[in-house]
Amino acid sequence: xxxxxxxxxxxxxxxxxxxxxxxxxxxxxxxxxxxxxxxxxxxxxxxxxxxxxxxxxxxxxxxxxxxxxxxxxxxxxxxxxxxxxxxxxxxxxxxxxxxxxxxxxxxxxxxxxxxxxxxxxxxxxxxxxxxxxxxxxxxxxxxxxxxxxxxxxxxxxxxxxxxxxxxxxxxxxxxxxxxxxxxxxxxxxxxxxxxxxxxxxxxxxxxxxxxxxxxxxxxxxxxxxxxxxxxxxxxxxxxxxxx
Ligand code: SAM
Numbered sequence: 001x002x003x004x005x006x007x008x009x010x011x012x013x014x015x016x017x018x019x020x021x022x023x024x025x026x027x028x029x030x031x032x033x034x035x036x037x038x039x040x041x042x043x044x045x046x047x048x049x050x051x052x053x054x055x056x057x058x059x060x061x062x063x064x065x066x067x068x069x070x071x072x073x074x075x076x077x078x079x080x081x082x083x084x085x086x087x088x089x090x091x092x093x094x095x096x097x098x099x100x101x102x103x104x105x106x107x108x109x110x111x112x113x114x115x116x117x118x119x120x121x122x123x124x125x126x127x128x129x130x131x132x133x134x135x136x137x138x139x140x141x142x143x144x145x146x147x148x149x150x151x152x153x154x155x156x157x158x159x160x161x162x163x164x165x166x167x168x169x170x171x172x173x174x175x176x177x178x179x180x181x182x183x184x185x186x187x188x189x190x191x192x193x194x195x196x197x198x199x200x201x202x203x204x205x206x207x208x209x210x211x212x213x214x215x216x217x218x219x220x221x222x223x224x225x226x227x228x229x230x231x232x233x234x235x236x237x238x239x240x241x242x243x
Contacts, residue, residue: 029183030060030109030135031176032102033169034095036077036142038063040169050177053186060135061176064102069094078143087144095139095150102137109135110155112175114168115145118157121175123198130182138175140168198243206239 033041044050045061053059070077071093078088099111110132119125129136139150151157160171181187197205209220223235 028057028060030062030106031138031180032062032064032105032109032135033138033140033172033176034064034066034098034102035138035140035167035169035172036066037140037167037169038065041173044173044177049181049186053180053183056185058183058185059180061180064098066090066094066098069097069101081144085144089144090142090146090150092147092149095146096153099137099139099150099153106135106137109137111137111139111153113139113146113150113154113157114141114159114171114175115157116159116162116164118159121158121160121171121178122201123178123196124201126175126178127182127199129179136176136179138168138172140172142167202243204241204243206236 035041041061041063045054045063050059050061054061066077067075071091077090077094079091081087081089103109103111139146139154158171158175160174165171195205197203209224213220213225221235223231226232
């Protein structure tokens with residue numbers, strides 16, 4: 001039996017390592033959030049599925065502190081609007097430079113601006129965005145908003161609903177979460193995302209129950225205990241609602 005020379009073994013294992021590294025670099029999706037309040041993301045990015053997706057090297061989640069791009073000794077990021085009006089706007093220079101910085105980290109990333117004026121975020125978009133091979137940069141507005149010229153760099157304006165939040169951080173967290181959990185390998189049971197509400201664009205998931213069988217005189221529907229798969233399937237179909 002011929003033995004492989006030791007240096008060849010080393011060469012093969014380092015090739016394998018390089019290939020693996022390449023695969024990881026290729027697959028890892030980056031989510032960068034530009035915000036004045038990076039601390040808000042700590043709990044969300046370090047818990048549950050978001051934590052797991054990072055641990056498994058499926059995604060890279062990070063924040064960019066807009067304050068680091070502020071102007072002058074006070075690191076100013078906001079100013080009053082031209083034409084008058086209440087409140088402050090995020091200035092163009094700090095925002096612009098923060099976006100360019102994020103782009104340097106991930107040149108193919110798409111830039112999403114959080115704004116009530118944007119397209120309504122939907123499960124279908126979360127699915128679509130989870131399947132792309134590029135990352136995303138989120139811009140979180142604050143105060144009365146931002147200097148409109150930032151739109152020159154933006155690929156899509158996104159809204160989470162017809163209401164006004166104090167800043168774009170909660171929308172960004174919502175959107176990142178809805179995308180990350182759909183990336184293959186993040187959820188344990190891959191089929192669980194397929195039967196979820198809105199997965200076909202309009203159906204809401206059927207009601208579900210777990211132990212105990214009876215609680216405060218509230219009992220689990222008989223059909224779910226029958227073991228009759230066809231009946232269970234048809235009950236679930238009846239119970240699913242259209243939006
Ligand atoms: N003056 C703005 C208006 O009337 O549309 C609202 C500004 S809001 C107080 C500050 C920031 O929060 C916005 O620039 C945006 O980034 C974010 N924001 C608030 N509500 C949002 C929503 N429904 N969807 C996405 N982003 C939102």
